Amino acid sequence: MLVGGCAKGGSSTAAPGENGDTSQATTDTLPRGAIDDPASPENAAEVVRQYYAAIDAGDYRGAYELWGGEGSASGKTLDEFVAGFQHTSQTEATVGEPGRVEGAAGSRYVEVPVTIRAVTDHGEEQRFSGHYVMSRVVVDGATEAQGRWHIDSAKIKSTR
Secondary structure: OOOOOOOOOOEEOOOOOOOEOOOOOOOOOOOOHHHHOOOOHHHHHHHHHHHHHHHHHOOHHHHHOOEOHHHHHHOOOHHHHHHOEOOEEEEEEEEOOOOOOEEEOOEEEEEEEEEEEEEEOOOOEEEEEEEEEEEEEOOOOOOHHHHOOEEEEEEEEEOO
């Protein structure tokens, strides 16, 4: 599944790569670069861009780890997440302007809109749209990883 699953009230629809590539990820982690500034909503959008770049490159572990809880917020195990891309040969995402950052109980949240075009290994083109809810922790004592934007949930639907 292209969106990698959803948790915390998000929903997902069968997306490109529903049957996934069963190979393991080839890189350990994605470079964090521009997403190290935890206050910027643009950096939340950058995480979504990195997520789809990782998927397109076959770095499913790297994409999975951009979900909260080192992937657990996707609602899937790493193997289930990887399996969701078995028949995906290409993905392209257009990431929109992030919304306004909202706060709640020591965390910050922002919605990032996205439109997705994917191609299966059989040449079928699929299109999706929706948004990701990105979050980060802002309390004293939070780890560096908790303070970075990560994917909290997704609401992605087929547009075909």
